[in-house]
Amino acid sequence: EDMTLKMSTTTSTEASGLLDVLLPALEQDTGIKVKVIAKGTGAAIRDGIDGNVDLVFVHDPEREEAFVQAGYGTRRYAIMHNDFVIVGPENDPAGIKGMTNGAKALQQIAATGAEFISRGDDSGTHAKEQALWQASGVPLTGTEAPFVYPENSKGWYLSVGQGMGKTLTLADEKLAYTLTDRGTYIKYAYGRDIPIEISILCEGGDELANPYGVIPVHPDKHPHVRHERAEQMVQWLISARGQEIIAGYRLHDQQLFFPDALTR
């Protein structure tokens, strides 16, 4: 019982299948069992704030930083990253195929008025999309601060407020563009029973990086958390063994995640 930890994470992490190879290895090496609770990024961090879990594993650097700043987490450990890509229909009405700069691609989509699906759920991916819009120079509106969207976007900009998988399905269904993390895309493009047909059109830009971090919950705020165990787990994750497993995880012959801890 003492060896179990609770970790909240985003749905994409769990759905990627990485945890299914990572956690058994962890248990084998350290004896730590992890109960994984997957939900939206916001709710996952909220779990940390409320002390319901021992550590959080998410991908939204800004909010992770705020979480640590507020004293809820001890420290953010960069574990790995993958990247965001902009996907869209094969016929590419906005003509963004081959572009690397996400912001420019968005600008072009806005210019042509091609349909774009926004996750609109304040997730890590959504935060990234917001940042890209800010950088694109497209005039934006929006009442609430983090929620902005292009002006005159009615009809082509759809905010769906759902997880990545559902958003991808929706984009595929509507043959629209959307921003996605590579991991989920690969699952849906290669692993699904009915593969989605939209393809990667814009990838590679630095601003499209998608870093994942792990933060143990601070025992000062929540004395009951198993901080030492959590710390032990994090150390394992950033150890060569943990990082190797992450690097070695392949799905449909594609590498999904790139270890961060060893290089930094």
Added chain:
Amino acid sequence: MLYHLTGIRQRFNDRTVLLIDHLEIEAGRIHALLGPNGAGKTTLLRLLAFLDAPTDGLLQFSGRDVGYSRAELLHLRRQVVLVDQHPIMFTTTVAGNVEFGLKVRNIPKPARRRAIDEALETVGLFRYKQAPAKELSGGETQRLALARALALKPAVLLCDEPTASVDIENQAIIAALLQQINTDHGTTILFTTHDRVQAASLAQRTLILENGRPVPTSHENRYTCTLVTDTNGTIHYNLHGRVSLSVYADTTIHPATTTGQVYIDPEKITLSRHEVQQASGSQVIGTIVLIMAESGKIRIVVHVGVVMVVLMDRTAYERQRPAVGETVALHFTANAITLLEQNDQRP
């Protein structure tokens, strides 16, 4: 013939509760249907109302076989209305209940209103017109059920104990009413009752069921008895511990029998006055409590400890002129008393 039943059999859970080889019911008459509880009266009425199909047999109505297709049934049922023994009222007003049958017949509204008012007045419920039907008393409910049927002016009216819990004044009104619609509209009426006075005074023909079978006369004077052997070794029937009757010589009695049912034929009882001697085996003493006329005969009810019915010819009655309150002796002619059932339920 309005109804013609041939080989009709009705079963419930493998028990045959109705078995009628042949029965005809004449149009335009008033018929009384008598019989003990569980005889199958209600079951028969439900067949005649086309609510149930018989398990077996042929039912003809107005000379045509009843086919039980949906359209045909609707057509037939619009001519025949059954008033239930324990009628149920729709959850609406008194007027609403009467209106139902008229509405389904697409009677226009003004005519409907008139028919409702008329029907309610005939059964004396006009002042309850707007009251919720479920709040009526027992007898009022029964009268409303009748009004609900009468408003439809059916060709055939089947009434299951129409006056069972109706007060005396309304019993008379209902009886008069039935007679009136019979004469005015030629409505065929068939009603069940346990009241022989009513049956005799109202019906032109009487039909008796017993154990699901039509029988020529009703078995009144039927008593549960215990068999008692006296000190001489003679066996007597003992009725409810009150009356003792000697056993007719030809009767065979199984040795194990301790209880049974006896039937005393009311036409085989003679009545004599003034003989205030001791009651003996074939004679009992009692008081006359009621005398009434019944289809050509006179019915005399005598209280001898149990209630016993004597049927006299009119001429014999005129001659003897027994009076209510008189003490009389009843004599039983040979084979007046029959042992119907022998049983030994208690070990």
Added chain:
Amino acid sequence: MLYHLTGIRQRFNDRTVLLIDHLEIEAGRIHALLGPNGAGKTTLLRLLAFLDAPTDGLLQFSGRDVGYSRAELLHLRRQVVLVDQHPIMFTTTVAGNVEFGLKVRNIPKPARRRAIDEALETVGLFRYKQAPAKELSGGETQRLALARALALKPAVLLCDEPTASVDIENQAIIAALLQQINTDHGTTILFTTHDRVQAASLAQRTLILENGRPVPTSHENRYTCTLVTDTNGTIHYNLHGRVSLSVYADTTIHPATTTGQVYIDPEKITLSRHEVQQASGSQVIGTIVLIMAESGKIRIVVHVGVVMVVLMDRTAYERQRPAVGETVALHFTANAITLLEQNDQRP
């Protein structure tokens, strides 16, 4: 006194259906409760069974005020059982229905079994013991309801029309049974009925309700009438279009009146034989259909187009000795006929 009612009033939706200033019910007797439909008989029985509390007034039982606390009610109800007018059976077997009351009294199983068998045998339903109670016929249901109550050997038995749809043999059995438990166990019995024969033969005391109020005698001979003015300008009561009666001089009639209710006091009718002359205003001709004894008097039912009841003294009866089937003339003494209601419902 077992029950003592003072100023009891029961209202439903602002309508007073029961209003009893003072009423006592004696223990150990058999009481009959008579009255027309809607008179409040069932309502009264429900009060006496402690099922409803009166809107107003004081009910005493065995000399103590009834307080309507839950524990007290349970205690009281275990002494008093009401058999409904239209009894409902629990969805179980016949035996299960009888068992219920015994079970809630924690009677041990063997005693329960014996009581069930006995109760079912007394009402002649033993052979249906294991049948589903809901499948019984109308009269069988009523008998089962009685068995269900009898099995409990209550101190007070309230029966709402216990024999309304029971066949004649079982009516006699039930009557005998009620008499027997009254004598054997001193059970107080109160039953309602519309059958005067039964009331007279069974009950030691008769109670009559009308419009929710106790009245000394029952208003029989009450008829709905229309007022007809003949060619001479004289007004007559016309009963159901059959009988015409002249209006008593003192009666004041509103000019607008076209219909009303008349009451003919049965004790103010005299009967004469052989006078086969034309019927005149104060005399009608009819045939005797029934004669019966009723608490010191003789009740004679005459069919004069409508049914009319004549109550004679025993001595007058003995003197005149009218017979069933005879044609007689009825004379009405002054103020025998009262106009009870005057109304003009139809414009």
Added chain:
Amino acid sequence: MSFFVDSFTSAFRLIWTLDPELLTIVRVSLSVSCTATVCAALVGVPTGFIVAYGRLPGKRAIITLLNTLLALPTVVIGLLVYTFISRRGIFGHLDLLYTQKAMIIGQFILIVPLIAALTVAAVSRVDERYRNTAKTLGANAWQTALVVLREGRFGIAAAVISAFGRVISEIGIAMMLGGNIKGFTRTMTTAMALEYDKGAFTLAVALGMVLMVLSLGMNIVFNLIQGKALR
């Protein structure tokens, strides 16, 4: 609990200011739920009625089946409908996916068994004498059925009301088939789920409270319509 106080204040503000976004969401929620409920009642009540009232062979089997269908998870219904109406499905050309119609179809499938099963229970309990009385008074099959329906209306109303409660509070199908598209298919519940995922619990509960107010209003209206049905 300050959390609930905050939510309450927030809910009050949303209603008070007639927040236009909220109004859109409420409109979508109501129109989808009401349409689905009405359609499902039109199918479910007669179905349940026929099962309870008709003399069908295998009645008990049908009832068991209906009860089993009550456990049909929203994901399965969502996927089922999805498969048919997705671009690749046989009804793909109708372009139904991610529209209110799609949500209505899904929710319809969800509650038809519920309404039917509860209607069976309600109608089975109606005294057989109502039926016979209607018949003998000359009612045709249809009119007789209406009488029985009328007498069972309390239970049937309960069935429909509980079905309405089920759809208006339903999330899975609304999410999968509607897509939670802002301004088009976002309902109270999907909005709530979104706020929850964002970690904006206060707003989620505030929306929930608005939903309860809405539902209360609907029920009061139901109650008035139903009128004297309650004894």
Added chain:
Amino acid sequence: MSFFVDSFTSAFRLIWTLDPELLTIVRVSLSVSCTATVCAALVGVPTGFIVAYGRLPGKRAIITLLNTLLALPTVVIGLLVYTFISRRGIFGHLDLLYTQKAMIIGQFILIVPLIAALTVAAVSRVDERYRNTAKTLGANAWQTALVVLREGRFGIAAAVISAFGRVISEIGIAMMLGGNIKGFTRTMTTAMALEYDKGAFTLAVALGMVLMVLSLGMNIVFNLIQGKALR
């Protein structure tokens, strides 16, 4: 549709091989749903009964309230319970969040109004004479209530069965309060949602089919227990 054929094959394989992971999930699902249903029935049936049967003031208001509560969305229930049992909540020290107990609490809250509302409908329909007959035959308050319950059992059983269908197919609360933790709080439905998220639609529907088989089995058992309740 080959999709459904695949799902069916897959479901069959899962059941046939008695997949150990599946067994765990089924066990969790059943134990949570059954416990929640039993507890909710123990509270909801008496509540509904008292409302329908008692002479409470404001009966109609209570019924309207119960009907309103039917529309309580799972997110709200989830958050409500979350607020209380989360580490910061007043019951935080009990460490209930993300356990089966938490799911049971949430689902209990979800279906109590459902059971109560449907029980009200079922009991209201029972003829008043049953009650009076029981009373006059000497039954105490409790025994009288049992008689009425017995006569309304068909409708009450329908209430409980539909509540069971509701919880076993429920996702939101199971997800929010159970956390879908593999081996502990993963139920049929949350597993289904996960498979769906993973894009493994076939497996999701296969799990759904297994759920339906399970539910069918439960209903057959119910049916046998209920026995002759069906007229």
